[in-house]
Amino acid sequence: MSSVDRPVRAYVESTIIMTTARIVSPFVFTFGLFVMFHGAESAGGGFQGGAIVASSIIVVAFAFGIEPTRQWLDDSIFRLLIAGGAAAFALIGLGAMALGGAFLEYAVYNISHGVKYGIELVELGIGATVAGVIVSLFMNLAAGLTNDADGGDET
Amino acid sequence: MTDALVLLVVVPIVASLLPVLLGGRFDRLGWYVAAAMGVVHLALSATVAALVIDTGRISYAVGGFEPPFGIELVADGISAPLLVLVSLSTLGVLAYARRAGPHSNAFYSELSLLTAGISGVFATADVFNLYVFLEITGLATYALVACGRSPRAALASLKYLFVGTIGASLYLLGVGYLYITTGTLNMADLAVAIDSVGYTSPAVLASFGLIVTGLLVKVALFPLHTWQPGAYAESPDTVSAYISALVSTAAAYALIRLIFGVYTTGFLDAVPLVTDVLVALASVSIVVGAALAVMQSDLKRMLAYSSVSQFGLIIAAIGIANETALVGAVVHLVGHAVMKGGLFLAVGVFTVAFGVRNVDDFAGLAGRAPVVSAAFAVLAFSMVGIPPAVGFVGKWNIVVGAVEAGRWSVAVVVVVSTLLTLAYFGRVIERMYFTAPATLGDTEGAAVSTDGGDNVTEASVGMRSVVVLAAVGTVVLGFVGSELINVIQPALEAYF
Numbered sequence: 036m037s038s039v040d041r042p043v044r045a046y047v048e049s050t051i052i053m054t055t056a057r058i059v060s061p062f063v064f065t066f067g068l069f070v071m072f073h074g075a076e077s078a079g080g081g082f083q084g085g086a087i088v089a090s091s092i093i094v095v096a097f098a099f100g101i102e103p104t105r106q107w108l109d110d111s112i113f114r115l116l117i118a119g120g121a122a123a124f125a126l127i128g129l130g131a132m133a134l135g136g137a138f139l140e141y142a143v144y145n146i147s148h149g150v151k152y153g154i155e156l157v158e159l160g161i162g163a164t165v166a167g168v169i170v171s172l173f174m175n176l177a178a179g180l181t182n183d184a185d186g187g188d189e190t
Numbered sequence: 191m192t193d194a195l196v197l198l199v200v201v202p203i204v205a206s207l208l209p210v211l212l213g214g215r216f217d218r219l220g221w222y223v224a225a226a227m228g229v230v231h232l233a234l235s236a237t238v239a240a241l242v243i244d245t246g247r248i249s250y251a252v253g254g255f256e257p258p259f260g261i262e263l264v265a266d267g268i269s270a271p272l273l274v275l276v277s278l279s280t281l282g283v284l285a286y287a288r289r290a291g292p293h294s295n296a297f298y299s300e301l302s303l304l305t306a307g308i309s310g311v312f313a314t315a316d317v318f319n320l321y322v323f324l325e326i327t328g329l330a331t332y333a334l335v336a337c338g339r340s341p342r343a344a345l346a347s348l349k350y351l352f353v354g355t356i357g358a359s360l361y362l363l364g365v366g367y368l369y370i371t372t373g374t375l376n377m378a379d380l381a382v383a384i385d386s387v388g389y390t391s392p393a394v395l396a397s398f399g400l401i402v403t404g405l406l407v408k409v410a411l412f413p414l415h416t417w418q419p420g421a422y423a424e425s426p427d428t429v430s431a432y433i434s435a436l437v438s439t440a441a442a443y444a445l446i447r448l449i450f451g452v453y454t455t456g457f458l459d460a461v462p463l464v465t466d467v468l469v470a471l472a473s474v475s476i477v478v479g480a481a482l483a484v485m486q487s488d489l490k491r492m493l494a495y496s497s498v499s500q501f502g503l504i505i506a507a508i509g510i511a512n513e514t515a516l517v518g519a520v521v522h523l524v525g526h527a528v529m530k531g532g533l534f535l536a537v538g539v540f541t542v543a544f545g546v547r548n549v550d551d552f553a554g555l556a557g558r559a560p561v562v563s564a565a566f567a568v569l570a571f572s573m574v575g576i577p578p579a580v581g582f583v584g585k586w587n588i589v590v591g592a593v594e595a596g597r598w599s600v601a602v603v604v605v606v607s608t609l610l611t612l613a614y615f616g617r618v619i620e621r622m623y624f625t626a627p628a629t630l631g632d633t634e635g636a637a638v639s640t641d642g643g644d645n646v647t648e649a650s651v652g653m654r655s656v657v658v659l660a661a662v663g664t665v666v667l668g669f670v671g672s673e674l675i676n677v678i679q680p681a682l683e684a685y686f
Contacts, residue, residue: 118211125204131253138196140254 049098056098063091067162074158075151081161088162089169101177110174113167120163127157194237195250195263198273198309199323201230206302213295220298225284227302231309232277235270242270243677247684249315257315258376264315267681268520271674272312272443275524279435279531280305282656286535287428289650290542292337300337301432304330311440317365317452318375320444324361324408327440328354331433335425346420353417357407364400367393368452380452389453389460398453398464405448408441411505412475415498422494427538430490434497435531439523442504446519449508450685458511468509473603475502480610484617487548489537492614493530496573499607500526506600507588513682515591520678522584525667529573529581532660536566539649539657549618554627562654563622565661570615572664575608579664583671 064087071084096104128139136143141153205227209220241248247266251257265273283301291297307330310323332354336347369375371393372383384394403414410418418438422430449458458465479499486492500522507519539562540546540555556563572579575586585604592600667674 114210114213118207121203121207122211125200125207128200132193132196137250137254138193138200138252142254 048100052098056094060091060094063094064088067091067166071158071162072155075154079158081158082165084158085162085165086169088166089173092166092170093173096173096177101174105174108170110171113171113174116163116167117171120160120165120167123160123163124157127153127160192241192248192250194234194241195248195265195313196252198231198234198238198313199263199306201234202227202302202306202309206299206306209295209299213299217295218293220295221284221288221293224298224302225281227305228277228281228284231280231305232274235273235277238265239270239274242266246680258374258379261319262315262376262378263313264377265313266684267677267679268446269312269443271520271524271677272439273309275439275527276305276308276312276436279432279527282531282535282659283428283432283435285652286431286538286656288652290426290428290538290653292426292428294337297334297337300330300333304334304432304436308436308440311444315377316375317368317377317380317448320448321358321362321365324441324444325358327437328358328408331421331437334429334433335421337429338425340424342420343424346417346424350417350421353407353414357404357414359404360400360407361404364397364402364404367397367400371397377447377452381454384453385456389457394453394457395461398457398461401448402445402468405441405445406471406505409438409445409501409505410498411471411501412478412498413471415475415479418498419491419494422497422534423488423490427490427534427541430493431531431534431538434493434534435527438497438501439527442501442519442523445505446508446516450511450516450682455511455686465509465511469506469597469600472502472504472506472509473600475499476506476603476607477502477610480607480614483614484610486614487550489547489549489552489618490534492549492618493533493537496611496614497526497530499611500530500573503585503588503604503607506603507591510588510591510595510597510600512591512595513679513686514594515588516682516685517675517678518584518587518589518591520682521580521587521671521674524674525572525580525584525664528660528663528667529569532569532657532664533566533573535653535660536562536569536657539653540566542653543649549621552618552621553625554622556622557627562649562657565657566622567619568661569664570619572661572668574611574615578668580667580671581664583668583675587675 067084067087067090069084070079070087071081073079074081074084092104092108127141131140131143132138134143139153139157141150144153146152205223208223212219238248242265247264249257250263252261252263255261280301287297304327307323307325307327311320311327314320314323332347332351335350336344338344338346365375368380368384371387371391372380374380374383387394407414407417422434425433476499479495479497479502483492483495483499486495504519504522504526507515507522537547540552540559543559544551544555546552546555568579572581575581585608589601589604592598592604
């Protein structure tokens with residue numbers, strides 16, 4: 036989509052929205068972590084939790100403007116989240132193999148409640164990847180709308 | 191050493207992460223990571239294949255949770271050759287991509303992810319796990335198709351995304367019906383459970399319809415093929431070759447696995463309508479796909495429609511549902527991957543070196559690029575089904591199977607399709623070898639950038655040799671066809 040004659044609405048600060056986002060987003064973030072940690076024994080898990088965590092960051096981006104948020108959270112943080120999360124999953128799985136078990140066989144780690152902690156770590160890893168992907172998708176889409184001139188679709 | 195089975199999936203996933211993590215610092219890291227992954231993948235798939243040849247079916251319980259409760263990975267005579275095929279295709283495409291690109295780290299991440307997805311489809315023995323791997327395959331493919339620079343590539347990718355997602359959702363819905371009725375997701379366990387529920391139970395019938403339709407979308411059988419020509423034609427040549435070789439192959443394999451490993455021949459006997467419909471659909475696809483291929487002027491689009499026709503053959507073999515035809519189907523899956531991948535790469539070499547893409551531009555190319563032209567001709571004739579190449583082995587077994595089952599119509603359709611295949615490839619080869627170039631020097635050296643390529647003006651030795659290797663591979667596979675059949679047959683015998 037090249038430069039269509041559409042008036043680009045400037046970002047307008049709103050005290051009400053900023054205050055609300057500032058108060059709400061930490062709770063949303065915490066709730067996301069809560070959902071992730073519940074992957075082991077009840078409804079919940081990395082995908083849902085990751086989406087909730089990402090939404091808390093997107094709320095901040097809406098309230099405080101997308102560019103300031105981009106400066107606050109650098110792109111490399113999300114790269115690290117995406118790769119690190121999935122890598123944690125793979126490493127936990129491969130670690131079990133190194134100890135002589137099957138892939139993802141948590142029991143061989145020989146920690147008390149090892150299975151539960153193992154699943155929770157894997158869920159955290161998935162959550163980090165999901166949150167990272169959603170926020171970077173959001174940032175890329177937002178960049179496509181605002182900086183059309185310098186090819187916003189560059190990944 | 192059954193660990194190799196799970197590593198076939200995990201290694202490519204890890205390889206897809208590294209370029210994301212370190213891509214900012216090292217510009218050309220992606221290729222090296224992917225190449226290392228390809229070599230390791232080959233070692234692993236060779237290990238699996240050797241184990242399968244020695245001991246037969248091997249199984250792996252992920253996380254030590256015993257099946258049917260945990261996820262089970264399985265390799266047998268059908269999946270082991272296909273896993274080796276994945277490794278070899280990956281290495282071949284990477285050798286080609288070294289010069290031809292795309293060079294971005296994101297591309298190699300997506301390629302590794304696709305390798306992981308396809309390996310997973312071939313390895314899994316769990317119907318929900320299969321859905322996950324089909325989705326990984328799909329998502330990686332949508333992104334790879336969108337690597338093309340032209341806006342048409344983005345459009346093709348979007349279309350593929352919509353249609354592919356609908357297909358995957360239908361599959362998932364079918365799995366849901368199965369799970370509600372039987373309470374299990376493990377394939378071997380499902381086969382027993384479906385039998386006890388009753389083959390004609392409405393839920394089982396519904397699940398079959400949904401699963402088969404969903405997978406046929408991914409296979410790109412005729413009325414459901416609309417995503418496929420665009421996706422193959424608009425993506426960069428490297429991507430066209432890789433996805434044409436493996437993506438539909440994975441879906442067709444899943445279909446074989448599900449129909450014969452989960453629903454079993456008992457279901458096909460109880461509901462004979464199923465095989466009739468499959469054969470009818472496949473026959474239409476064979477003829478219409480070939481006819482559409484004859485009508486194309488863009489060579490990549492022609493090759494894409496040719497795949498619609500060739501996969502019709504494989505679905506027809508599934509509908510015939512006897513051992514001979516299925517052996518033919520699996521051999522043709524392997525053969526088609528090598529032939530079609532090689533053909534797309536050959537077109538890529540021509541496009542890079544001479545800037546040609548339309549059938550008419552191919553006049554007199556054989557004089558200017560004799561080796562690649564010869565390889566192209568070998569691959570094309572193999573696709574037609576001329577012995578001793580592998581295309582013949584697959585088609586022959588399917589025809590013999592059709593005759594054994596008394597389905598003469600299929601045998602006739604296959605013969606007709608062979609003539610049509612000859613028509614569309616003959617047209618190209620005639621121009622390459624027997625037509626004088628109209629305006630020599632006009633296009634010479636005027637390299638047109640391939641979509642997504644970085645203005646490569648010369649085809650490297652690596653690019654050419656991959657095409658030649660594919661051509662040699664089809665002939666060698668034709669000669670060792672009976673050995674390949676010896677590996678496949680025991681696994682198929684279990685189904686009958």
